[in-house]
Amino acid sequence: MNLPFTTHVLICTGPRCGGERQSQRVRQEFRREFVRQAVPASVKDTECICFGLCTHGPNVIVYPQGVVYSGVRPKDVAEIVREHLVGGRIVERLLLKKKPAPAETGEVTTDDLFPD
Numbered sequence: 696m697n698l699p700f701t702t703h704v705l706i707c708t709g710p711r712c713g714g715e716r717q718s719q720r721v722r723q724e725f726r727r728e729f730v731r732q733a734v735p736a737s738v739k740d741t742e743c744i745c746f747g748l749c750t751h752g753p754n755v756i757v758y759p760q761g762v763v764y765s766g767v768r769p770k771d772v773a774e775i776v777r778e779h780l781v782g783g784r785i786v787e788r789l790l791l792k793k794k795p796a797p798a799e800t801g802e803v804t805t806d807d808l809f810p811d
């Protein structure tokens with residue numbers, strides 16, 4: 696891997712995470728907290744358009760772990776930066792709580808085939 700950073704924070708500012716759900720404010724708050732908490736330059740943030748997880752948004756994904764935070768509000772950002780990006784501890788309360796895909800469970804139900 697030759698990326699010039701070690702951690703990548705992807706913030707969805709797509710149509711369903713933005714607007715009333717305020718993902719632009721989430722992004723701004725990440726920028727502020729990076730400065731406030733002296734996050735090293737090896738951590739990069741990037742706006743993204745959509746992860747396909749719209750009903751759970753605003754969504755933030757942290758790589759390389761691939762941790763998905765959902766329902767993130769501006770007031771949650773300081774905790775994500777302090778705990779995860781600086782401290783290396785996942786913020787369990789904000790983790791995406793999505794039903795596992797059929798391929799993950801090995802089971803297929805009619806709900807999997809015909810979601811709402």
Ligand code: FES
Binds near residue numbers: 708711712745748
């Ligand atoms: S608009 Fe954010 S996941 Fe689709």
